[in-house]
Amino acid sequence: MSEPRPDSVRLALPREAPELAALQRRVWAAELGERADAVLGQLDLDTMTEAWQLSITRPPLASYRVLVAVAANDGQEPDRVVGMATTMPSDDPDATQGVDGLVGEFLIDPLARGRGHGSRLLNACVDTLRADGFGLATWWVNSTDDDLRGFLTGSGWAADGSHREIGTEDESVRIKQVRLHSDISGGPADAAETGSPAAD
Secondary structure, three states: OOOOOOOEEEEEOEEEEEEHHHHHHOOOOHHHHHHHHHOOOOHHHHHHHHHHHHHHHHHOOOOOOOEEEOOOOOOOOEEEEEEEEEEEEOOOOOOOOOOEEEEEEEEEOOOHHHHHHHHHHHHHHHHHHHOOOOOEEEEEEEEOOOEEEEHHOOOOEEEEEEEEEEEEOOOEEEEEEEEEEOOOOOOOOOOOOOOOOOOO
């Protein structure tokens, strides 16, 4: 009998694009509440799948990465994608080129939270940004997402005073965000051992 494989984080595979799109919709539906219909109504599953397929196979930038957190199965079934994240150079107006990196999407399946996937994915994001030569990691967090913000501040991230507002093209949904940052120029990533269940 083969030994069970541990849960892990790796680069996304092209064939996993449908899983990423479905995961993104599940998380958005859970986190946006009554605003979810307005957002998801403008994005169908096929379009989102195609976008992730292109992001994986033809990334817009050389240092654009799509990472997935996977829950290992017993060897009889494929590993299950339970989280995903993107890393890339920061395109903020005040970013220092070649120094400031960005964690873009960071999603953990609501049914898989509280099992350490968030901590592993966070560590992998920081390690990936550092390997790509960045010394500062930045992250835009929804201003109302206290769970994620608490998870990050417990892992050494801090707000830098910057804020912005994003939303749908028709402006029916507006979301305020604050920016957090972390100096990653030192040693390996060291995420909090116990993060918020909603993020971890």
